[in-house]
Amino acid sequence: MRFASYNVEWFDALFSDDGSLLEDGTWSSRYKITRADQVRALGRVFIELNADAVMIIEAPDTKKSRDTVRALENFAARFELRCRKAIKGFDNDTQQQIALLYDPDQMDVRHDPVASEAAPRFDGKFRIDLDIDARADVIGFSKPPLEVAVTTAKGAMRMIGVHVKSKAPHGARSPEEVMRLAIANRRKQLAQAIWLRARVDDHLAAGDPLIVMGDFNDGPGLDEYEKLFGRSSLEIVLGCDLPRAQQLFDPHAARALQSLTAATQTSARFYIPEEKRYLSALLDYIMVSPDLRAKRGQWRIWHPFEDAACYADIDLRTALLVASDHFPVVVDLDL
Template sequence: MTEPRSGLRLATYNVEWFNALFDDNGRMLDDREPSTRYKTTRGEQLAALAIVFTALDADGITIIEAPDTNGHRSTVKALETFARSVGLRARKAIIGFASETEQEIAFLYDPDRLTARHDPQGRPSTTQGSHDAPRFDTTFRYDLDADNISETIRFSKPPLELALATNGGTLLRLIGVHAKSKNPHGAVGREAQIRLSIENRRKQLAQCLWLRQRVDGHLTAGDSLLVMGDFNDGPGIDEFEKLFGHSGVEIVLGTTLDPTMKLTDPHASMALQSRVGICPTSARFYLAPKKRYFEALLDFIMVSPDLAAGFPDWRIWHPFNEPHVTAIPELREALLQASDHFPVSIDLPDVI
């Protein structure tokens, strides 16, 4: 087992349909049957994930699209089985509110370095919803289309809110996020696709406004905060950003001029400042109609001003753009085989 480094490494990783790699008893399906990854067996995907998680060697990983929790399946059992099989330091798992889908948000961590407690904030709303940052498994109200009538918003995957404590006594707040996709699934025809895209975009932004209300509460309280995960969104990602003024990522980072109330993510900043299309990417998808790959910046780790002041090191584990990855062919190929997203990590040198 790798010796722990100085400081703290946290990461976020969207593992494409991790759930399909386990049976109902949480046992790994390490076989030659096809996985959800194109031309990849379940055994091959599990082997690739073992290489990636081992290389990450993180003290804590927010896993997006973690295995399902329901009456028959357990996210915790599946992830702890995987960690034990691979020999990871990060071997204890925790989730928050279960998802309405088969994809959970979970946190896998090293219990020798961290303790983690599910600690949801906000009051539960009524069925009518609340305008004031309700608990993430309830209902938020927001006027999506400026008609003076507020609509109800829910998360299909409620953000995971954790209170973390390091063995050195540092207290951290962590929010794991998997925001709603804006893809116009089910729409037939160009007009219907545009209409549904705008509707999904509004819901996405309302979710991000809800998240931002929670961020405001933590920053006002002086908490050391990390917000991480897959936003299915980013600066400049589509034409609807012009319609609404800001991306959801910008909203969560903070649009205020007050530096004490803004979160920091250098990859998002690069995308915001880019004028020639040069920016990092964290996901790679194959578009069959175009017969080519498309890359996007969808995964982020945003931190509060006090954590940013410690000069942390952010890294996207991109198989072609990150030199320490491209230099290791086995890791490069594993990243391509394991998921359509790549991990994003942050090293916090002053946190022990």
């Protein structure tokens, strides 16, 4: 079976309030790309992916008359995708929902948030002492992870879709404020990772096959504050300091963590206007539990310049660049 994680930039802006696609010549929210061009590019990418399930990061919004599921299922119908049913998790206020498109002929899926003493539900609050002052800080998710119970012909498994937002120090007016906010945001992100890791521990203890996938906006060496705290949120969720039987696995993350100077693949590409160049980064992951790792899955990042097959197909290469500033991450597992 094929599972994918795909952060679609400004997917919400491609739909009207009734969930219809806005496939016209008006500019999309992507720079100098029309809505029609982005819609068709996304259609091409999703058709080529031909996935059994796609975890969509930054899915269309749910608010008042807008509905994430309706919009995604209209998109799937427009391009006759076999992953044609959608579910979403807890609503948030960011116009960027987390949702799953899946093939109902291959799996039954339901939103199934759980809680434990160590890890409350992701729409709740997590208490942890972040600054070692003997007082618990209260942490929440602006985009609560999507917890999914999946049943296939071969058995049951769990999936968690994640979007941990950027640590950019918005609102800072001086270098001192930049540093203070950046450190505070890093602490919050690490707390969210600890919360997520506690949920992972619960599932591994229960023997649940597990996939954790999405955009972590983090990774080894991504900013200078990582040295201050000793490890990235990615390393916390993977369980890098735990016995192998308790670790999640993603080969792209493993390669990146070997050495900051080692060549690694990337999953996102952003234009930096001040420097007139593009910045590439590895932000998107599909992590699997040890029992799924044993199935020797095949991982692939559909990067238009780093993946040979994507680069050779000019139409697909162009579609990937037009569709989003992130590229799909895929794993094929023999279930």
